[in-house]
Amino acid sequence: MVASISKARRGEPVMILEKTAQLGKKILASGNGRCNLLNEALDSSSYNPEARPLVNSVFSRFGRDDILTFFSELGLHYYSQDGRIFPFTNQAASVQKVLALEIKRLGVQVEYGFDCVSIQKTQTGFSLGAADGKQQTGHSLILTGGGSTYPSFGSDGSGYKLASSLGHRIIKPVPSTVPLVVKDPLCHLLQGQRIIARAQSRIQGKIGNPVDGELLFTKYGLSGSLILDISQEISLAINRLNIKDVSLETDLIPFMEQKQLETELTNRHKMGLTPEDMLTGILPGKLCLAFKQLFEKENPSKAAVKLKNWRFEVSGTRGWNEAEFTAGGIDTKEVDPQTLESKLVKGLYLAGEVLDVNGKRGGYNLGFAWASGYVAGLS
Ligand SMILES: Cc1cc2nc3c(=O)[nH]c(=O)nc-3n(C[C@H](O)[C@H](O)[C@H](O)COP(=O)(O)OP(=O)(O)OC[C@H]3O[C@@H](n4cnc5c(N)ncnc54)[C@H](O)[C@@H]3O)c2cc1C
Structure with a gap:
C-alpha cells in the first residue's frame, strides 16, 4: 500500500495486484487490533544483524520522522506509550483506512482476487500469472507479498516462492513471535x-x-x-x-x-x-x-x-497460524540497499516482510514495512 502511494505520488501509473478481497488485512489484526505502527527508537539495532546494513540504508532515506509525517499527512493522529506508537483511535482499522483513502485519491488501480503464482521477466518488464489464469504485465515490479504467518490474511509464503523462481536465495523462514x-x-x-x-x-x-x-x-x-x-x-x-x-x-x-x-x-x-x-x-x-x-x-x-x-x-x-512474524526470507545481500532493487533481476524491487529482515516486537516490523515500501516506490 505504501509502495503504491510513494510511486503514484510521483505521477507514475501503478496497479496493485492483491490476492484477497481487501488491502492490508494484516494491519487490521496488528497490535491486538490497535496497530502498534512504529517504535520511537526505530533503528537497525532492533533487527537481525545480517539485515542491518540494508535497514540502515532504508531508514536513512525514510526513517521514523518521515513515517510519522507521512501518517500525519494522511490524517492519522497517534500517541506513544512506552516508546510504542499507536493510532489515537486505538483502532488498527484507522491505519488501514487512511492508506486506502490515499490509494483511492491517487487513482491507484487495485485488482483484487489476483493470486499471483508466476512471474516472468520479459523484454519490456514483467508478466504475472494468477492461479485462475489471468495475466497482468508491468514495466517494473515491487514484490511485497509478506511472510508466512496468519495465511488467512493473505500472505502464505508465496512471495518466497515467486522470488525463488526468479533466482533469489531464501533464508529458511521460521515462525517468530510465537508461543x-x-x-x-x-x-x-x-x-x-x-x-x-x-x-x-x-x-x-x-x-x-x-x-x-x-x-x-x-x-x-x-x-x-x-x-x-x-x-x-x-x-x-x-x-x-x-x-x-x-x-x-x-x-x-x-x-x-x-x-x-x-x-x-x-x-x-x-x-x-x-x-x-x-x-x-x-x-x-x-x-x-x-x-x-x-x-x-x-x-x-x-x-x-x-x-x-x-x-x-x-x-x-506453535505454527504459522499463531506466529506474528516470519524470521527468514529473501537474502538481503541480493538487494541493493539504496533502492531495494534486486541485484539479480533488473526492475524487480523487494520490500517488507518478504525480505530476511526481522524486527523485535514493538512496531519494528510495520516500521520496516512502511519505510521499505516507501523507498521501493521512490526508485
Ligand atoms: C497477529 C499479528 C499482529 C501483528 N502486530 C504487529 C504490530 O502491532 N506491530 C508491528 O510492527 N508488526 C506487527 N505484526 C507484523 C506486521 O503485521 C507485518 O510484519 C507486516 O504486515 C508486513 O507487511 P508486508 O506488507 O510486508 O506484508 P503483509 O502485511 O503480509 O501484506 C502482504 C500482502 O500481499 C498479499 N499477497 C501475498 N501473496 C500474494 C500473492 N501470491 N498474490 C497476490 N497478493 C499476495 C497479501 O494478501 C497481503 O495483502 C503483526 C502480525 C500479526 C500476524
Whole structure:
C-alpha cells in the first residue's frame, strides 16, 4: 500500500495486484487490533544483524520522522506509550483506512482476487500469472507479498516462492513471535494463569539475554509477552538449526532477590506455614498449590533456588497460524540497499516482510514495512 502511494505520488501509473478481497488485512489484526505502527527508537539495532546494513540504508532515506509525517499527512493522529506508537483511535482499522483513502485519491488501480503464482521477466518488464489464469504485465515490479504467518490474511509464503523462481536465495523462514511448546505438567496444571517473570533462553548450554514480561501458562506450553519476545532465538534454534537441547531458565519471582526470597521462605517455614501457604502473597493462588510438593520435598533455601531458576524444556514452537512474524526470507545481500532493487533481476524491487529482515516486537516490523515500501516506490 505504501509502495503504491510513494510511486503514484510521483505521477507514475501503478496497479496493485492483491490476492484477497481487501488491502492490508494484516494491519487490521496488528497490535491486538490497535496497530502498534512504529517504535520511537526505530533503528537497525532492533533487527537481525545480517539485515542491518540494508535497514540502515532504508531508514536513512525514510526513517521514523518521515513515517510519522507521512501518517500525519494522511490524517492519522497517534500517541506513544512506552516508546510504542499507536493510532489515537486505538483502532488498527484507522491505519488501514487512511492508506486506502490515499490509494483511492491517487487513482491507484487495485485488482483484487489476483493470486499471483508466476512471474516472468520479459523484454519490456514483467508478466504475472494468477492461479485462475489471468495475466497482468508491468514495466517494473515491487514484490511485497509478506511472510508466512496468519495465511488467512493473505500472505502464505508465496512471495518466497515467486522470488525463488526468479533466482533469489531464501533464508529458511521460521515462525517468530510465537508461543512455545513445553512438556511440563506445570503448564497444563496452570493453564490460563499469567504471572510477571523473567526468562533466558538456554540453547545447547548457551544462556541468552534476560527478558522480562508476562508469562502465560497454556495447555500446550507457554505464551504471553515474555515468550513472544524471547521466541525468535528459540525458533531459529529449533526450526532452522534443528537443535534439540533448548530450554528456558525462568525466574518465577523476579521482584525478589535470591537471598531475600530465601530469608522470607525460611521465616515462613519457622512460623509453621503449611507447604501450600509458603508462597501466599508472593505468587497467585494456583501457583501456591502447584508448588505445594516442592515445599514438601525441599527446604526453603533449595525451594527458593528452584523458583528463581525454573527450567522449562522447550520441544517446539506453535505454527504459522499463531506466529506474528516470519524470521527468514529473501537474502538481503541480493538487494541493493539504496533502492531495494534486486541485484539479480533488473526492475524487480523487494520490500517488507518478504525480505530476511526481522524486527523485535514493538512496531519494528510495520516500521520496516512502511519505510521499505516507501523507498521501493521512490526508485
Ligand atoms: C497477529 C499479528 C499482529 C501483528 N502486530 C504487529 C504490530 O502491532 N506491530 C508491528 O510492527 N508488526 C506487527 N505484526 C507484523 C506486521 O503485521 C507485518 O510484519 C507486516 O504486515 C508486513 O507487511 P508486508 O506488507 O510486508 O506484508 P503483509 O502485511 O503480509 O501484506 C502482504 C500482502 O500481499 C498479499 N499477497 C501475498 N501473496 C500474494 C500473492 N501470491 N498474490 C497476490 N497478493 C499476495 C497479501 O494478501 C497481503 O495483502 C503483526 C502480525 C500479526 C500476524
